[in-house]
């Protein structure tokens with residue numbers, strides 16, 4: 001089986017060989033999961049537990065994840081799954097549960113954060129903590145980010161405990177607090193309890209980028225890398241005075257000149273392996289001439305005209321370079337007062353592998369004004385990535401193809417941050433993936449209003465997620 005799969009990754013889409021291998025995989029996969037499991041029972045249970053989970057208000061701040069940790073504990077206890085809550089400060093808790101394998105393979109971690117961002121009930125059609133089902137969707141804060149995935153992880157643990165085969169590796173469920181604000185939960189776990197999971201080979205969490213269009217799965221993007229925020233503040237100082245008598249090198253003037261230089265500056269184009277794969281994989285979805293340009297992206301990027309056109313598209317630009325967005329601006333509070341300081345904040349996002357010191361040195365040269373102070377104003381976490389040529393990536397691709405033969409499966413680098421970054425530092429291969437397929441409109445609910453997930457996603461996702469974990473843990 002493995003030799004076939006290795007071959008599969010070496011074959012370009014569209015070849016006859018690929019089709020043959022996929023149908024082989026389909027038969028094998030169906031035999032693996034069709035067996036004795038009574039799926040409707042578990043799928044009903046998944047919908048009910050999803051509603052219960054969404055009704056627990058873990059808006060962060062304040063979080064109060066101890067309540068969701070207790071919710072999970074009750075269920076794990078019921079199914080005899082070893083588990084422990086870690087309340088690292090009052091009301092803030094992580095939970096870890098484990099199903100033991102025979103140890104022939106290293107563990108896999110199913111990681112989800114239990115906190116959610118706040119919601120303004122007045123802006124929602126349905127109470128954000130009601131978990132009401134309307135038109136086939138369950139509404140609730142966290143329905144997509146990411147209580148849905150926590151629920152799929154929970155169902156996988158239950159299914160493995162009740163129905164699963166002998167596992168080759170430990171399957172570890174981790175629910176964390178505070179991802180949406182400061183990541184205290186995961187940082188605490190890694191600082192204090194890493195012995196419980198440090199030897200893991202794989203980790204699955206949020207971050208996948210899947211697209212549902214006209215009721216079919218168009219695209220499955222497994223997140224293998226994320227960019228890292230490197231927030232900067234620029235402060236200019238100068239002589240203060242009355243607005244009626246201009247000062248040529250005032251703080252605001254200096255700042256604006258510096259900002260103009262930054263806006264004119266183009267960060268260099270860099271093509272990471274995961275991004276190269278992404279462009280090659282999505283090439284067949286493009287119209288010419290982009291189809292052939294994407295297919296040979298390395299070559300194409302040597303053409304300045306193409307680079308200009310491609311990076312003019314927001315969805316592609318961030319994949320290819322460090323980016324700089326000017327966001328906050330601060331100067332005088334009064335029109336007729338020239339202030340002695342003026343400042344702006346830049347939301348800089350660095351590619352995996354980048355050195356912030358080097359970036360800062362370059363930016364200092366670009367600004368070319370030694371009187372302007374540049375400060376880093378967030379906690380920088382080095383961006384990283386995971387390899388693509390793994391058994392887990394192959395398993396996700398194979399199982400997804402079984403359930404959604406029409407889907408294109410590729411890698412995706414996120415512009416945002418996920419907890420994968422923290423766990424990769426332990427040497428764990430971490431991906432953002434879940435079998436949850438949403439439309440562009442549904443995605444607006446993430447950190448927005450009317451966040452919801454279809455009942456179909458919960459029902460079918462329960463099975464697909466289990467299939468992947470069971471396959472990788474045989």
Ligand SMILES: [Zn+2]
Pocket residue numbers: 113145146179206
């Ligand atoms: Zn999230």
